[in-house]
Amino acid sequence: MKYLKHIKITILLLIALLIGITVASLIYNSDVYSPWWAHVLVVIGAILLTLTIHELTHAIAFSILGIKIKAIYILIFMFIRKKKFFTIKINPRLIVLLGGLVVPLLPPVKSDEELEELSKKIAKSLIAAPIASIVFGFLWVLAFILILIFSSSMTFITLSITASFVILILTLLVIIASSAGTDQIAGDFVAYERVLNNKDYQFQVVDSYLNFNKPAQLESKAYLDQHKRNYLKTRYLGTSLDTLSYVTDYIDDVLFKKGKRDYIIEQRIFKMSYFKLEQSNEGITTLFMILYLYFISGEKEEAFNLLNRLEKNTNDKIDKKHLDYEIKRAHHLLGLEDNTEFLLDPKNEYEGFNWILKPVLDPEPPLDLIPLKLRIKVPIIKFFEIIE
Known part of the structure; x- marks a missing residue:
């Protein structure tokens, strides 16, 4: 996006400002006690809140555009649709994602026109989440400024500083990750551009998502x-x-x-x-x-x-x-x-x-273990009558 560089610089300046505020607080309020476990809880809460806003924005955007959600992953938590409700599962191994993901239930696609229309909806969901993360980061900064102005509790202020550090750093990481891309993977901003402008990528994304909706895939x-x-x-x-x-x-x-x-x-x-x-x-x-x-x-x-x-x-x-x-x-x-x-x-x-x-994923049919048989494929040869 056009202004991403300026946004990243602004966030870095805000982080530097927070460091200055933290140092000043430690010098002039050394007697203020803030339990370490409270900071740990704040860090965990800030991470979950930031990631939840990001992934929920993906999901809400899909829902607004008429596409149901099959699952939402946030860190180690899985919210999986079972008919009309979502069940919650926990898998500590999911920490390898370092974030989350959203699995939509795409409708059937039977023509280039339907592929194009569906791609536009996917693109809107892709772009919505990082924008929401950036907006949330700056809204939090405004909230933190209000806390500094109106709060008289140094414990509350120090905990707010911790939360601000985490949220701003995560916002910066979201921007960096969303702007990165290779031939194999792409962040949200890069994927947004590719889905809109690259026909092969459009098809690849839709084809991948349809694996999560077998009836639509079959159709x-x-x-x-x-x-x-x-x-x-x-x-x-x-x-x-x-x-x-x-x-x-x-x-x-x-x-x-x-x-x-x-x-x-x-x-x-x-x-x-x-x-x-x-x-x-x-x-x-x-x-x-x-x-x-x-x-x-x-x-x-x-x-x-x-x-x-x-x-x-x-x-x-x-x-x-x-x-x-x-x-x-x-x-x-x-x-x-x-x-x-x-x-x-x-x-x-x-x-x-x-x-x-x-x-x-829907259950796969049993593995076909019948030994293969010879099926020779002969190319079709067309003969044309030569008319003199």
């Missing part, structure tokens, strides 16, 4: 699949998360859901760089799916060569549990071993960060 399947197939036919197939997702979705559809095969797409998939795919867990998953595509296409030598290559992978970036599970699954699906018991045991699955969203 949108024809449109989503067509969009993904067009992408796979026309774009460079590198190692971006959206590309890997679309490749695995296509192969999964062909393998287990009787999806229609496309010769052009499959030839492009076979030309993807194995070396680059071997550098990430997501890429490893994609390579195993490519292996299966080779197998059902009658390219058994290619399939087993790729399997041997994957079995020899020693890249430290790859989770060993993930690789071992995929190898066991490959041996099973290719008919080399019966690993049914191992594959059905949830303890053996690679979890990654999937545990974060598992409570809000």
